[in-house]
Amino acid sequence: MANKSKPMQISVFLLLCAFSAVLLFPLLWMLSTSLKEPHEVMSLDMQLIPDAPQWRNYTDIFEKYPVWQYTWNSIYVTGMNIIGKLVSCTLVAYGFAKFRAPGSKLLFMLLLSTMMIPWAVTMVPLFILFRELGWYDTFLPLWVPAFFGEAFSIFLLRQFIMGIPRELEEAAKMDGAGVLRTLWSLVLPNLKPALSVVAIFSFFNTWNDFLGPLIYLSDPSKATLQLGIQFLRTQFNVEWHYMMAFSVFSLVPCLIVFFFGQKQIVEGITLTGIK
C-alpha cells in the first residue's frame, strides 16, 4: 500500500497505541496490586503506581506459603514433558517424513484427526487407567504420555524434516549409515529451529496446565504452581496483594520464554495455519 498520507499514518499509530494500552493495562494492574499494601488494595481510588511499592510482598509469599515447592514441582513436570516430546516426536516425525509403508498415509490422517478430539472424551478412562497403575497422586500421569508423542509437535517436525534436501540422506545411505545415525548426525543439526518451537510450546502447555494436576494430584505438597494458586485461594483465603504477587511470579517464566522465543513461536503458529 504505497503513498500513505502523513495524517493517515499518525492516526493509525495512535490507534495502535490505544489498543496496546488496553491490552497491557490489566497486566500492569496485576503488577500494581502485587506491590500494594492491604489497605491500598481495598481502596476505591484507582492508583496505578503505589505510594511505596511493597517489594516485600514477594518475599512474604515465599515465607508464608510453600511457593518454592510448587515451583520445583512445575519445573520437574515441565522439564520431563519437554524431554519426552523432543525425543518421541523427533523419531515419529522422521518416520512420517522420510519413509513410506502400507498404511502410512492413513496413519498420518489419523494423527491429524486426533488433534480434534476433546480431552473430555478420554478424561475418565485415562483417570481410571492411571489409578489402576497406582499412579494417582504421583507426577507420572503428567509426563509419561509425553514420551509417546504428541500430534501437533509431530506434525510440526514432519513439515520441517520434509524440507531437508534428500541428497544429504542419499549420501549418508551410500555411506552405509544406519537410520538412527542419519537422524542423529544429518537431520537433527538441521532441525534445531523446529525443536526449539516444540520445546517452547511444550513449555507453555505444561506450565499452564491446570486440569492434569487438578485431577491427578491430591497431596498439597505435590501441587504445581497452577494448582497452588487455586489452592491458596480456596484453602487459605489468601489476600489479594499476595495472590497477585503469586500470579505475577508464575507468569515470569512465561514472559521470559516469550521474549526470547517470540520468533520461533510466531513461526510455529504460522506453519500450522498455512499447512
Next chain:
Amino acid sequence: MFRSNRIGARWKEPLTFYLLISPWLIGLAVFMLGPILASFVLSFFRWDMISPAKFIAFRNYQEMFSIDPLFWDSMRVTVLYVLFRVPLALITALALAMMMNQKVPGIGVFRTIYYLPSVVSGVAVSMLWIWVFNPNFGLMNGMLGLIGIEGPGWFSSKEWALPTMILTSLYSVGSTAIIFLAGLKNIPDSLYEAAELDGASKIQQFFQVTLPQLTPTILFNLIMTIIASFQTFTEALIITNGGPANSTLFINLYLYQNAFAYSRLGYASGLAWILFALTMALALYTFKSSRRWVYYEGSE
C-alpha cells in the same frame, strides 16, 4: 541398525517406518483409542468406582435429555458461549492482525504487545479477571465509576457472568491473530494495486480483496476456534465454578463435577460423548459449508 541382510530390501522401509513411529502408535492405542472406546462403553453403564459397574443401556442419555435440568443448563451455557465467542474472537483477531500488518515505525513492538496476552494464560490470568471484575474494589467498576456509571456485578451477577466470560476470553486471541497476519501477508500487493487503479476505496478493498483472499485462513481459524471454545473449562472452574445460579455451568465443568464430585463416571462419559458429537457436527458443518464461501485461487 537395520543393515542386516536377512531382512529383504522390500521390507526394510516399511519396517523402519513402523519402528520409528512405534512410540506414537503405542500412545495412540493406550492414551487415545483405548480410552475413547472405553468412554463410549462406559456411557452405557452406571459406575461409581466402588460398587461393580451396572449396564443400564441408554438410561444415562435418557436422563440427560428428559430428566436432568442441569444438563440443559450446561448445553445452553456452552452453546451460547460458542455462538457469541466464535464470531467475536475472529473479528477481534482479524482487527488485531490488520493492525499488526500496518507499516508504521515500531510495528515490531506493537506485534509483541498484541501477542503477549495469549502467552500469559492459566490460573494467574483467571485470578486477574476475578480481581479486575470484582464488583466492589475491581478496576473495571472503579473506572466506570469515574465517568459516573455504576458497573454491574460482572461474574457475580446471573445475567452478566456469561457475557463477562466471553469478554475476558477475547484477551487471548493472539495466536488466531498471528495466523490471520500470515494470511494477510500472503495476499499479493498487485491485487491491491489493481483495485486502487479501479478507484476502489480502502473499505471496498477490504471487502473485495482482503476478505475473499483470506477465506481459507478464516475457515481454518473458525474451525479451531469452535473446537477450542467448546472445551472451555479452567476459567469456568476457577472464576465462577459454574455460578451464579448455574449461569456459567459449561458442559465440561458439569462433566468434571459428575466424574469427580458425584462419582458418576458413566454419566460423565455420556456427557463427554454429547460434547464430542456436538463439536464434530458443528466443525463438519462449517467445513461442508466452506465450499460455498471459501475462495481458492486456481494456482494454489
